[in-house]
Amino acid sequence: MSKKVLVLGEVREGSLRNVTFEAIAAAKTVSGGGEVVGVLLTDSVGGNGEEMLKYGADRVVTVEHPHLKQYTSDGFGQAFMAVSEQEKPEAIVFGHTALGKDLSPKIASKMQAGLISDVTAIEGEGDDAVFVRPIYSGKAFEKVKVKDGVLFFTIRPNNIQPLEKDDSRSGDVSSVSVEITNLRTIIKEVVRKSTEGVDLSEAKVVVAGGRGVKSADGFAPLKELADVLGGAVGASRGACDADYCDYSLQIGQTGKVVTPDLYIAAGISGAIQHLAGMSNSKVIVAINKDPEANIFKVADYGIVGDLFEVIPMLTEEFKKLKA
Numbered sequence: 001m002s003k004k005v006l007v008l009g010e011v012r013e014g015s016l017r018n019v020t021f022e023a024i025a026a027a028k029t030v031s032g033g034g035e036v037v038g039v040l041l042t043d044s045v046g047g048n049g050e051e052m053l054k055y056g057a058d059r060v061v062t063v064e065h066p067h068l069k070q071y072t073s074d075g076f077g078q079a080f081m082a083v084s085e086q087e088k089p090e091a092i093v094f095g096h097t098a099l100g101k102d103l104s105p106k107i108a109s110k111m112q113a114g115l116i117s118d119v120t121a122i123e124g125e126g127d128d129a130v131f132v133r134p135i136y137s138g139k140a141f142e143k144v145k146v147k148d149g150v151l152f153f154t155i156r157p158n159n160i161q162p163l164e165k166d167d168s169r170s171g172d173v174s175s176v177s178v179e180i181t182n183l184r185t186i187i188k189e190v191v192r193k194s195t196e197g198v199d200l201s202e203a204k205v206v207v208a209g210g211r212g213v214k215s216a217d218g219f220a221p222l223k224e225l226a227d228v229l230g231g232a233v234g235a236s237r238g239a240c241d242a243d244y245c246d247y248s249l250q251i252g253q254t255g256k257v258v259t260p261d262l263y264i265a266a267g268i269s270g271a272i273q274h275l276a277g278m279s280n281s282k283v284i285v286a287i288n289k290d291p292e293a294n295i296f297k298v299a300d301y302g303i304v305g306d307l308f309e310v311i312p313m314l315t316e317e318f319k320k321l322k323a
């Protein structure tokens with residue numbers, strides 16, 4: 001059966017996040033040739049509706065409202081439910097992001113739908129689609145199939161390949177007027193931490209440091225390597241707890257989940273809670289003085305050595321390749 005699929009677009013600082021394009025590709029896979037409808041909830045849509053069409057959406061529905069400038073689960077919940085009641089989708093896809101993780105259970109319970117969260121792969125297509133998701137902190141994967149009801153799932157960023165952008169694609173971008181009332185949270189101001197460089201959760205290369213970096217200054221060679229590779233710096237909780245870096249860099253069960261093409265772990269022992277946030281990375285390189293360190297069990301390439309010798313050597317070699 002062909003399905004109408006709603007895809008929630010995520011806008012950050014005026015632009016769509018990459019996970020939106022990945023969600024459109026996932027929607028196409030499950031639609032069985034049905035319609036993929038992008039949904040944008042924002043105070044100002046700009047050109048983002050057209051952008052969703054270029055990445056494969058057939059049509060886009062927008063809700064523009066001043067209360068949608070910042071995310072609140074009440075505001076976004078009311079706006080999404082209004083679109084959903086109008087469109088009556090057979091399937092819904094969100095990114096498994098901070099926003100998606102917060103909003104999807106709320107919408108699923110309102111719709112009395114099941115929710116498959118944190119999908120990392122889809123096997124098969126249309127009604128035969130099987131959803132793969134990690135369980136037990138990434139130690140195992142389960143495969144889930146939905147028999148009936150609305151198919152609702154969230155996808156982990158960086159796991160599903162977006163479709164090629166097609167500038168010639170066009171379609172209808174229409175707006176729905178929604179009254180947003182009874183907000184229990186009003187966000188008056190957002191004070192951002194000053195972060196530079198590439199966004200950690202969407203980075204293709206992550207250079208992460210653990211307690212082995214020994215100090216805040218110890219992160220400098222990791223930052224240099226990340227810059228040469230166009231990547232982002234991450235950290236273990238050990239490094240954050242020791243005050244070597246900010247908690248916004250923490251990767252793992254209680255930190256960010258990342259799936260870069262290349263993950264370089266330096267001075268990280270490989271505790272299960274850390275592995276939960278990075279073991280799905282495509283290629284893992286571990287650098288550790290201890291040949292018995294657990295991190296080597298998940299690494300594709302292991303370097304037994306002192307990170308303060310190995311990292312600068314890697315940086316110099318990558319610089320030569322780029323020259």
Ligand code: FAD
Nearest residue numbers: 210211212236237238252253254255267269273274289307
């Ligand atoms: P350590 O375990 O101390 O390892 C440091 C490593 O550096 C060692 O293997 C050592 O051989 C190596 N080393 C030392 N010097 C050098 C050098 N010069 N060159 C190369 N290698 C060197 N942790 C997370 O990371 N993320 C989480 O989200 C997370 N959530 C948690 C949630 C809970 C409920 C709990 C209980 C724990 C959580 N932890 C998490 C903590 C986790 O259990 C570990 O304590 C932590 O990951 C250890 O950090 P580390 O590997 O940097 O430090």
